Amino acid sequence: MAAGEVFFRSITELNRMLVNREISAKELAEAYLNRLESLGPRYNALATLTRKAAIDAAREVDDDLKRKRFRGPLQGIPYGAKDLLAFPGYPTTWGAKPFERQTFDYLATALERLQGKGAVLVGKLAMVELAGGGGYEYPSASLFGPGRNPWNPEHWSGGSSSGSGSAVAAGLVPFALGSETWGSILTPSAYCGVTGLRPTYGYVSRFGAMALSWTMDKIGPMCRTAEDCGHVLQVIAGGDSKDRGSAGKSFYYGPEYVGELQRLKIGYNPVDFEEWAEPAMRPAFAAALDTIKKLGPRFEVVALPELPYAAVAGAVIDGEAASIFEDFIQDGRVDQLADPYQIAGLRAALDLKSTDYLRAMRLRARMQDALAPLLRDFDILITPTRTRTASRVDAPLQAPPSQRERPKQRGLTDLNAAGNLLGWPALSLPCGFADGLPVGIQLVTRPFNENRILALGVAFQRETDWHRRRPPGL
Amino acid sequence: VLGITAGNLSLAAQQPAPAPRDLLEEQREDSRKAIAEMRKVRLDPADEPIFRLVVR
Numbered sequence: 001m002a003a004g005e006v007f008f009r010s011i012t013e014l015n016r017m018l019v020n021r022e023i024s025a026k027e028l029a030e031a032y033l034n035r036l037e038s039l040g041p042r043y044n045a046l047a048t049l050t051r052k053a054a055i056d057a058a059r060e061v062d063d064d065l066k067r068k069r070f071r072g073p074l075q076g077i078p079y080g081a082k083d084l085l086a087f088p089g090y091p092t093t094w095g096a097k098p099f100e101r102q103t104f105d106y107l108a109t110a111l112e113r114l115q116g117k118g119a120v121l122v123g124k125l126a127m128v129e130l131a132g133g134g135g136y137e138y139p140s141a142s143l144f145g146p147g148r149n150p151w152n153p154e155h156w157s158g159g160s161s162s163g164s165g166s167a168v169a170a171g172l173v174p175f176a177l178g179s180e181t182w183g184s185i186l187t188p189s190a191y192c193g194v195t196g197l198r199p200t201y202g203y204v205s206r207f208g209a210m211a212l213s214w215t216m217d218k219i220g221p222m223c224r225t226a227e228d229c230g231h232v233l234q235v236i237a238g239g240d241s242k243d244r245g246s247a248g249k250s251f252y253y254g255p256e257y258v259g260e261l262q263r264l265k266i267g268y269n270p271v272d273f274e275e276w277a278e279p280a281m282r283p284a285f286a287a288a289l290d291t292i293k294k295l296g297p298r299f300e301v302v303a304l305p306e307l308p309y310a311a312v313a314g315a316v317i318d319g320e321a322a323s324i325f326e327d328f329i330q331d332g333r334v335d336q337l338a339d340p341y342q343i344a345g346l347r348a349a350l351d352l353k354s355t356d357y358l359r360a361m362r363l364r365a366r367m368q369d370a371l372a373p374l375l376r377d378f379d380i381l382i383t384p385t386r387t388r389t390a391s392r393v394d395a396p397l398q399a400p401p402s403q404r405e406r407p408k409q410r411g412l413t414d415l416n417a418a419g420n421l422l423g424w425p426a427l428s429l430p431c432g433f434a435d436g437l438p439v440g441i442q443l444v445t446r447p448f449n450e451n452r453i454l455a456l457g458v459a460f461q462r463e464t465d466w467h468r469r470r471p472p473g474l
Numbered sequence: 475v476l477g478i479t480a481g482n483l484s485l486a487a488q489q490p491a492p493a494p495r496d497l498l499e500e501q502r503e504d505s506r507k508a509i510a511e512m513r514k515v516r517l518d519p520a521d522e523p524i525f526r527l528v529v530r
Contacts (some may be wrong), residue, residue, distance in 0.1 A: 134501075135501065135504075215524070307515065308508075308511040308512050308514070308515065310508075311507075311508035311509070311511040311512050312512060314504075314505075314508050315505075315508055315509065315512065318505065340497055341497050341500075341501070343497075344497035344498040344500065344501045345501045347498055347501070348498055348501035348502045348504075348505055349501075349505075351502065351505070352505065356509050356512070358523050359509075359512050359513070359517070360512060361523030361524050361525070362517055362521045362522065362523045363512060363515060363517070364523070364524045365521065365522060365523060365524045366515070366517070366521060368524070
């Protein structure tokens with residue numbers, strides 16, 4: 001087996017090759033290390049190559065495989081991690097100039113769990129500085145430059161898990177870890193055409209990860225397929241006394257336990273797909289909804305109750321990020337960030353009054369009560385992951401919306417903010433292209449019911465090949 | 475010497491230069507708008523905040 005034939009294979013396929021000894025873990029790690037090193041800079045995706053640690057880990061895997069010590073589907077699989085996860089011996093920059101030389105002498109729990117199952121970290125991946133907590137205006141808000149999209153490098157890869165999205169899309173790693181506070185796994189997944197899972201809040205330990213918002217941060221996988229996301233979540237989820245937000249629960253990937261898809265009740269709103277989505281994206285969404293309908297679940301139209309989801313999410317992040325980075329802002333290191341708008345955002349966040357933060361947290365409790373019936377009545381909610389494709393790398397992200405009329409109904413458009421505020425899990429699946437750029441559809445479900453959205457994702461990917469498409473020239 | 479008069483200046487050149495952006499004020503204004511939006515929802519004293527998110 002030539003090393004070059006392994007890129008773009010799923011975790012399951014690679015693991016089969018390793019177990020059958022068609023390729024060694026060291027050969028696989030070297031192939032990915034070389035590819036990440038040579039192509040990573042093209043997309044500004046690479047923060048640090050972890051070559052020595054990877055080769056050492058791969059040698060151990062080969063030794064285990066020789067002795068028939070099998071540790072599950074991730075054994076010997078190379079991967080990348082967003083550069084906010086601590087990995088001793090290598091920098092953890094948080095994507096920000098002031099932390100360029102920062103190192104930690106401990107290992108993030110999520111990486112420790114992957115290490116325990118034999119997965120091989122080949123690189124730390126680029127990200128938006130400080131995960132974009134102050135709000136940023138340009139994709140260039142990163143120590144590594146703007147994340148470039150493998151489908152069109154003149155367009156953004158999305159953020160803040162920019163490198164994780166583009167590295168998986170370009171076949172530089174079989175999977176990556178990203179993190180999401182408000183959109184940072186799902187957005188780059190949709191923009192780059194990969195499958196991304198935002199797990200339930202508290203499922204995956206954040207120990208060793210940069211904190212941006214204690215009550216909203218989540219770590220999750222970005223992969224080729226829904227099945228791969230399930231395998232990775234099974235390894236990284238689980239209780240951790242070192243994370244105060246840990247739910248103390250394990251996850252077992254078993255989409256077969258979800259039962260017949262025909263029995264699922266799905267909530268959606270046509271206004272999201274036919275009015276909020278950019279016109280060029282609508283055929284892809286229509287085809288994706290048709291495919292899901294043919295799988296048999298019942299569809300009903302639903303809308304979110306009118307509440308200020310985005311305002312609350314913004315206030316929670318402002319309040320917590322300002323507290324976390326208070327010294328950094330006060331002592332002026334904040335001025336070394338790349339994006340002036342983000343610098344101003346962090347400074348402004350210091351002015352948030354405690355009563356306003358508490359108001360946001362009280363509204364959040366109100367939302368929890370108001371939205372509970374929705375997830376009792378529906379098994380899955382479906383919306384576009386994003387209603388626009390990736391913008392150009394040189395265009396401001398706060399650009400005014402296109403001239404077309406703003407839809408009158410909200411539908412489920414606030415589900416990105418609401419889902420993050422309430423800690424709900426979500427899966428983004430590639431479902432087509434618009435103007436040559438990927439389009440993603442989002443499945444959301446009840447906390448700790450990831451198997452349900454993964455089962456539908458696996459079934460969708462059995463009927464479609466969007467997740468198998470490769471960017472031009474790769 | 476042909477002098478520059480209002481008549482031969484381009485229309486754009488006659489416009490005053492745009493004021494430099496005050497990004498801090500822009501961010502504060504966004505924050506004020508968000509707070510105003512939150513204040514539209516009436517809360518009772520019994521509405522307690524989530525101090526730690528426990529998902530359910």
